[in-house]
Structure formats: C-alpha cells, structure tokens
Amino acid sequence: MxxxxxxxxxxxxxxxxxxxxxxxxxxxxxxxxxxxxxxxxxxxxxxxxxxxxxxxxxxxxxxxxxxxxxxxxxxxxxxxxxxxxxxxxxxxxxxxxxxxxxxxxxxxxxxxxxxxxxxxxxxxxxxxxxxxxxxxxxxxxxxxxxxxxxxxxxxxxxxxxxxxxxAYYPEGLKPVRINVESEFVRAVRGGTGFAKTAGNYASSLKAQEEAHKSGYSQVLWLDGIQHKYIEEVGSMNVFFKINGEVLTPALNGSILNGVTRDSIITLLKDWGIPVVERQISIEELYEAYSNGTLEEAFGTGTAAVISPIGELNWLDHKMILNKGEIGELSQKLYDTITGIQNGEIEDKFxxxxxxxxxxxx
CATH class of the missing domain: 3.30.470.10 (Aminotransferase class 4, branched-chain amino acid transferase, N-terminal domain)
Known part of the structure; x- marks a missing residue:
C-alpha cells in the first residue's frame, strides 16, 4: 500500500x-x-x-x-x-x-x-x-x-x-477516412497545442462535426499560419510511408508529443526502417500520392494504438491509400505494440x- x-x-x-x-x-x-x-x-x-x-x-x-x-x-x-x-x-x-x-x-x-x-x-x-x-x-x-x-x-x-x-473506432483495425481541414485552426506555436488540455479538443469539434457529415471519421489538421504543413489528426499523431521512408511531423510547439508516437519511432529505428521527423506539406503528400510513392499512412495514439488511414480528402482531391486496406507496416506496428502491452512479445525496451x-x- x-x-x-x-x-x-x-x-x-x-x-x-x-x-x-x-x-x-x-x-x-x-x-x-x-x-x-x-x-x-x-x-x-x-x-x-x-x-x-x-x-x-x-x-x-x-x-x-x-x-x-x-x-x-x-x-x-x-x-x-x-x-x-x-x-x-x-x-x-x-x-x-x-x-x-x-x-x-x-x-x-x-x-x-x-x-x-x-x-x-x-x-x-x-x-x-x-x-x-x-x-x-x-x-x-x-x-x-x-x-x-x-x-x-x-x-x-x-x-x-x-x-x-x-476499440476506439467501432470499425476496429480498419482503414479510416480522414478529411484534411483547410478552414478551421486547432493550434498555433506559442499556444497550447503541445499540452493535453480540454480547450484543444473543444476547438476541434466543429471541424470534426463537418467531417462526419461527409462520412469522414477524423480530421487531419494543417498548421494554423499557412494552412500548409501537416500537424496531427484530431486524436492522434500521424505517419506517412513514402518511398520506403517513414515521415512524421516534427514536434514544433503545436503538436502533442504522443507516447505511442515515441514508441513507434523507437520501433522503426530498431527495425532499421528510415524514420524522419520534419515539416511535411500537404502539397508534398499529394505529390507523393500522385507519383505512386505514398505507400501507407496511419495515426497513432493511446486510444486506438494504430489507426490505418484508407483515404485522405484534401480540397476534394481524394487520396485512396493502399487500396483502402491496412498496410503491412501498419499491421506489424500494431501487432508489436499490442503484443508488448499484453505481455505476448518480449519488452526489450x-x-x-x-x-x-x-x-x-
């Protein structure tokens, strides 16, 4: 006691x-x-x-x-x-x-x-x-x-x-449809975006409601100044596998430092998979999709662990990822994290x- x-x-x-x-x-x-x-x-x-x-x-x-x-x-x-x-x-x-x-x-x-x-x-x-x-x-x-x-x-x-x-999402470990938000702002550098506080979530609800009306499960937020750089999904950090390399937005003062995010980065490095934290513009992402190098996308968080992304909608440009199915890397990461959490896989970390x-x- x-x-x-x-x-x-x-x-x-x-x-x-x-x-x-x-x-x-x-x-x-x-x-x-x-x-x-x-x-x-x-x-x-x-x-x-x-x-x-x-x-x-x-x-x-x-x-x-x-x-x-x-x-x-x-x-x-x-x-x-x-x-x-x-x-x-x-x-x-x-x-x-x-x-x-x-x-x-x-x-x-x-x-x-x-x-x-x-x-x-x-x-x-x-x-x-x-x-x-x-x-x-x-x-x-x-x-x-x-x-x-x-x-x-x-x-x-x-x-x-x-x-x-x-499961956080009723559909379980199935790719979710996400709308890229281009009107509303969630957070800016110098604000409270990096803190886990109620106001961040309250300010996201309007965009979430609008996304739901169009059949999307979540919102992908862009930066609050230029509406150009990817930040995070409503309740998750986000990762993209492009041409064999995994990219995730760098922590910049308006992005939550997720525990699952940190765990995913550690696992990828341990597996020898290139992982880079940096600014990622929505234009760069759409270009990767257009030229066929965008292989997978997924969100990470305590609630969902791994949430594969099957579709991104940016200004009516629809990006269908991995034929709408869960990617190989997303599945491996989910199996490994949950396996460690459940004691089924050795926790060497x-x-x-x-x-x-x-x-x-």
Whole structure:
C-alpha cells in the first residue's frame, strides 16, 4: 500500500458490462483516485473512494476559464493473469509539461503511478480480457477556486477514473477516412497545442462535426499560419510511408508529443526502417500520392494504438491509400505494440510496468 493513501471501498459494486460491446469510455469502474491541492500546502489528501459525482461551486474556475489538463493510458491483463501498464512514466512527464503550460502545480509522477497501481489492483476484475480490450486510465486536474477573477487558481483537484474499453473506432483495425481541414485552426506555436488540455479538443469539434457529415471519421489538421504543413489528426499523431521512408511531423510547439508516437519511432529505428521527423506539406503528400510513392499512412495514439488511414480528402482531391486496406507496416506496428502491452512479445525496451508481481486471482 502506498503511504498516505486512504482507501474507502464501495458497498454497492456495479454490474460489469458485456466485454464484447464495451465501446470507448462508456462504462466506469467502482472506484476513483482523488487528491487535493491548496496553495501554500501543496498536494494532500490522496484517497481512493467510490466512483461518483463531484460537488463544485458554480463559480469553480474550471467552468469559466478552462484551466484543466488530462492524460490517457491503459492497463492490460496478460495471458498468465498479470496486469501491465504501458510507459506510465511518459504520461506523468507529459502531465507536468501540460501543468506548466496551464499554470497548474507540478505533481509527483512516481506517487501518482503508485497510487493508480493501487486503484487498478482494487478494480482488477474490471480489466477486460477480450481481444482488443483494455482498462483505460484517465488522470485529470481541474481548477476548483470559487472565483470569477481571471488568474491561475489556488486550489485544484486531481482525479483518476477507469473505464473498460474496446476499440476506439467501432470499425476496429480498419482503414479510416480522414478529411484534411483547410478552414478551421486547432493550434498555433506559442499556444497550447503541445499540452493535453480540454480547450484543444473543444476547438476541434466543429471541424470534426463537418467531417462526419461527409462520412469522414477524423480530421487531419494543417498548421494554423499557412494552412500548409501537416500537424496531427484530431486524436492522434500521424505517419506517412513514402518511398520506403517513414515521415512524421516534427514536434514544433503545436503538436502533442504522443507516447505511442515515441514508441513507434523507437520501433522503426530498431527495425532499421528510415524514420524522419520534419515539416511535411500537404502539397508534398499529394505529390507523393500522385507519383505512386505514398505507400501507407496511419495515426497513432493511446486510444486506438494504430489507426490505418484508407483515404485522405484534401480540397476534394481524394487520396485512396493502399487500396483502402491496412498496410503491412501498419499491421506489424500494431501487432508489436499490442503484443508488448499484453505481455505476448518480449519488452526489450523496458516499457511495461507490472501492477503487482503476483497473479491477480
């Protein structure tokens, strides 16, 4: 047990959902982790309590000025009944980067990891075992000051909630259709694009709605200044295989530094596949498509892991990739990442963290 962590278990456990029909983020476990912050006192009152609503003042600053950050990671149950986390240290590192940008106090990442391990142990029966499923972990921080003054808050709440999930996209590991956004802007350098904060996602919803009306699953964002350089997909980083080389947009201050992105780059280098991080213009991509050198495209993220792209629509120029089928490299990357996460493939990179060293029974 983590020192200074109080545990209150529920007397009314919920029925578990059907593992074959989980969807994404629809069901939540019996317990959650909470911790408070007060300026001058620091983070305190770490506790695991029954899952339930928060009581917040209507003037709580998070409602009015959007001072909030979040993370996303997963727990996986292996064939021999162990439970693994995938690179939680990277999530905590990024959480503090987001905290810094949003003027939220830093957290002790090691303490949060140990606390969420305890939470996952308590909720071990909620971890699904069907193929493609996992237990999604959502840490987040909100400003709780009852104040309408525009300033960084003095009080915060950190929470961790858990959700058993299936595939992020209902169609599963099938190529998705993506619209290249040429009107709206998601983020610019100097803004909050590199932070994982709610406002980035709120500002993307309009373009997402318009894409859905035309039958597209996601939006591919271009840079906010010239509307020329590729940045990321709505919920994912993005990669392109062109003439045997894998390209991905360089981190430039408006792109999220994805944990899966970093893992993919590491794997490609380990396999001896050329991978380059640099600016990629939409014109360059369309030219590669036109001359037949654009071989594959895929998104990467915690939720979907790998999402192959079957079509890109740029100003009504439709690029059909790999005949609308998943590419060989996309499939290999998906199989390898999920294999490491599920304990089926050797983790030579030291990415997985075991929740506890004995079998969960």
């Amino acid at each position: 983590v020192n200074n962590l109080l545990v209150e278990k529920t007397n009314s456990p919920k029925a578990k959902p059907d593992q074959k029909n989980l969807g994404f983020g629809k069901y939540f476990t019996d317990h959650m982790f909470l911790m408070d912050y007060t300026e001058g006192k620091g983070w305190y009152n770490a506790r695991i309590v029954p899952y339930g609503p928060f009581s917040l003042d209507p003037s709580a600053m998070v409602f009015h000025y959007g001072q909030t950050v979040f993370e996303g990671l997963k727990a996986y149950k292996t064939a021999d009944d162990r439970v693994l986390l995938f690179r939680p240290d990277k999530n905590m590192e990024r959480l503090n980067i987001s905290n810094d940008r949003l003027s939220i106090p830093q957290v002790d990442g090691d303490f949060i990891i140990e606390s969420l391990k305890e939470l996952v142990k308590i909720e071990k029966d909620w971890i699904p075992v069907e193929e493609g499923t996992s237990l999604y972990i959502r840490p987040f921080i909100i400003a709780t000051d009852a104040s309408l003054g525009v300033h960084a808050a003095h009080n915060y709440l950190l929470a961790v909630i858990l959700s058993p999930v299936g 030291g990415w997985t963290v075991e929740v506890e060293s004995v079998k969960l029974v």
